[in-house]
Amino acid sequence: MMYDSTTKIGFDDRVLAHLEVVIVSKLRRKESFALTWREPLENGSGRSTVWLDVAIPLRFRFEGGRAPSLDRHWIEQLSISAASSTGLVVVDQHGESVYGTTHERGI
Numbered sequence: 001m002m003y004d005s006t007t008k009i010g011f012d013d014r015v016l017a018h019l020e021v022v023i024v025s026k027l028r029r030k031e032s033f034a035l036t037w038r039e040p041l042e043n044g045s046g047r048s049t050v051w052l053d054v055a056i057p058l059r060f061r062f063e064g065g066r067a068p069s070l071d072r073h074w075i076e077q078l079s080i081s082a083a084s085s086t087g088l089v090v091v092d093q094h095g096e097s098v099y100g101t102t103h104e105r106g107i
Contacts, residue, residue, distance in 0.1 A: 001016060001058065001060055002057075002058070002059040002061065003050050003057075004056050004058075005057050007102065007105070008102070008104075009048075009100045010100060010103070011090070011098065013062045013063055013068050014069075015092070016062060017068045017070060018074050019035075019088075022075060022079050022088060023035070023082075023088070025079070026052070026082055026088075027052065027053075027054050027058075032051065032052060032053040032054075033051075033052055034049050034050070034051055034052070034087030034088065035049065036086070036087060036088070036089045036090065037089075037097075037100035038090075038097045038099050038100070039100070039102060040101060042101075048102050052088075071093050073093070077093075077095065078090075078091070
């Protein structure tokens with residue numbers, strides 16, 4: 001996922017497909033919100049958060065050529081999270097934290 005043309009956030013294609021559904025749905029309604037994920041050890045651990053808004057360029061890029069199957073329950077879980085005061089926290093279909101790898105141009 002490319003955020004604001006300077007930040008690349010890498011997620012597994014299946015995770016990204018579910019995030020895309022939730023994020024596009026919220027932005028279509030012009031709802032801004034935070035997106036938070038865990039960083040892997042090689043990126044210093046911790047977590048990262050970005051603010052998502054219709055004015056900020058966002059691009060979803062998938063590694064594979066086939067669209068992953070979608071899990072309706074997982075999308076519902078992510079949607080509930082996105083509507084909360086903490087924003088969309090990236091978790092897998094079992095509610096476990098998902099790691100995303102952040103690469104920032106020029107940093």
